[in-house]
Amino acid sequence: MSASTIIQVQNLEFGFFSQHNGINTFKEMLHNLGSRKPFQKKQVIDGISFEVEKGSCFAIMGRNGCGKSTLLRIISGIIQPDRGKLDVQGKISPLLALGVGLEPELSGMDNIKLSCLLTGIPSSSLKSAIEAVKHFSELTDQDLKMQIKRYSSGMIARLAFSIALAEEPAILIIDEILAVGDEGFQNKCYSRILELKEKGTTILFVSHAAADIEKICDKGILIEQGKIIFEGNSKELVQRYHELFA
Amino acid sequence: MSAQRTHTSFQQRYRLIWALALKNIRVKYKNSILGFFWSILNPLIFLLIFNYIFGKAFPQIENYPLYAVTGIVVWTLFPVATNAVISSILENAGILKSIAIKPSTFPMASLVSSSINFYLLLIPFTGIMLWLGLQPGWEALLGIVILHIYLVFILGLGYLLCAFNVFYRDIGLLWNTLMPALFYFTPIAYPVELIPENIRWAMKLNPIYFFVDGFRKCIYEHQVPDLNNWIIMISIAFGTLLIGHLVFKKLQKNFFSFY
Numbered sequence: 001m002s003a004s005t006i007i008q009v010q011n012l013e014f015g016f017f018s019q020h021n022g023i024n025t026f027k028e029m030l031h032n033l034g035s036r037k038p039f040q041k042k043q044v045i046d047g048i049s050f051e052v053e054k055g056s057c058f059a060i061m062g063r064n065g066c067g068k069s070t071l072l073r074i075i076s077g078i079i080q081p082d083r084g085k086l087d088v089q090g091k092i093s094p095l096l097a098l099g100v101g102l103e104p105e106l107s108g109m110d111n112i113k114l115s116c117l118l119t120g121i122p123s124s125s126l127k128s129a130i131e132a133v134k135h136f137s138e139l140t141d142q143d144l145k146m147q148i149k150r151y152s153s154g155m156i157a158r159l160a161f162s163i164a165l166a167e168e169p170a171i172l173i174i175d176e177i178l179a180v181g182d183e184g185f186q187n188k189c190y191s192r193i194l195e196l197k198e199k200g201t202t203i204l205f206v207s208h209a210a211a212d213i214e215k216i217c218d219k220g221i222l223i224e225q226g227k228i229i230f231e232g233n234s235k236e237l238v239q240r241y242h243e244l245f246a
Numbered sequence: 247m248s249a250q251r252t253h254t255s256f257q258q259r260y261r262l263i264w265a266l267a268l269k270n271i272r273v274k275y276k277n278s279i280l281g282f283f284w285s286i287l288n289p290l291i292f293l294l295i296f297n298y299i300f301g302k303a304f305p306q307i308e309n310y311p312l313y314a315v316t317g318i319v320v321w322t323l324f325p326v327a328t329n330a331v332i333s334s335i336l337e338n339a340g341i342l343k344s345i346a347i348k349p350s351t352f353p354m355a356s357l358v359s360s361s362i363n364f365y366l367l368l369i370p371f372t373g374i375m376l377w378l379g380l381q382p383g384w385e386a387l388l389g390i391v392i393l394h395i396y397l398v399f400i401l402g403l404g405y406l407l408c409a410f411n412v413f414y415r416d417i418g419l420l421w422n423t424l425m426p427a428l429f430y431f432t433p434i435a436y437p438v439e440l441i442p443e444n445i446r447w448a449m450k451l452n453p454i455y456f457f458v459d460g461f462r463k464c465i466y467e468h469q470v471p472d473l474n475n476w477i478i479m480i481s482i483a484f485g486t487l488l489i490g491h492l493v494f495k496k497l498q499k500n501f502f503s504f505y
Contacts, residue, residue, distance in 0.1 A: 017500055076346050078343065078346045094344060094345065096344040097344045100340050100344040101341045101344075105272070106269065106272065114266075114269060118341065
């Protein structure tokens, strides 16, 4: 692994277990008892290898269900791969779903604190992280005292993004969730992403929005049925992506 | 080799578990008027029922209400805590899907919140026991120790059931169904002597029996449980924790497919 590489993935393989006979009827269950394994593996990631350079923005594209999110989860350390090697240098801030871990009954402020703890911000920088979230989200003190079940979906998105983006992680992972928030906040998110990129944050970016990919990313891969079918610069990548559906 | 999980330091993990436990408690009582007092009601109703129904049936027991309440206190923790631990992983599946956290954080947090709840419950129940004529000796402190060994047992059992429950939700459902049976199988409302001598050994298949018995010895009989009892309680608790932890660790790799 060269010094400029921050993520290295080699021959990664992963499969989900699926309930093979789905136990639809009791009769079926008895019939299959003992004769078949109760769970079957479904291969999702099938031998993927690539490298991401430090400070670059790397795109991952592909159809729905091709394994993009699963790949991101493996890189984030959420799932352990069945086979293959994964080498990640530095702390990852994964933005895989919006509003995860937010507790509707608690106030915005309590949620910020809890989320910071969940994402593993060290206690030494907890205070400054909370300030940064407050500042970035543009939510007023009054908003933050309110239970977040009374928030609009846009406000929740603001809060969630701010929690993920306020920190300066070594690696930021974004899974096609930038389409929320009003235009002003969207622009703010984009400029924050570009700002982080300039500061040296490496970004893994999953999106179906070709324009975004071309705007932000340098390089990327196209995945089809758990395998990489194209690797190259973002312009060609988008073209190949369009060809998939031609 | 693999990607780093967050929460590497012990201190960070401890803080997270504590924060999650407090969150559980706050959320639980958030929109209720009497909040915490509802959790006293359940054991209190048991106490009243036992007192009126069984109180006359066992005239040989001295101060039956106190006898019953010492059993009820130990029991109360069991269904609440095991259920909280069992459901903890599935309840937090959303978080586990998107943030790299050790899954065992959630069963742990659920046990802590159930314990806090239980400590709070002990305050009014100590009052009730004193009112029922308890004269606490120094043995009562040993009773507290027994409750903590009991918590270890519950955590271990919770880990075990929780791990299987991810694969087959039947476990959690079955557990609730078994609860009343287990309740009457434990000598809470009745003395062990009631069970015919030739099948009394069966009582000892129930781990909760030892904790109820030990606690009652300390609080109600003012006796120190003998060494044998301590060894049994400690081996049950730590043995269960060991098995539960190993099973959980072995199975957690595959949790992801079943959230």
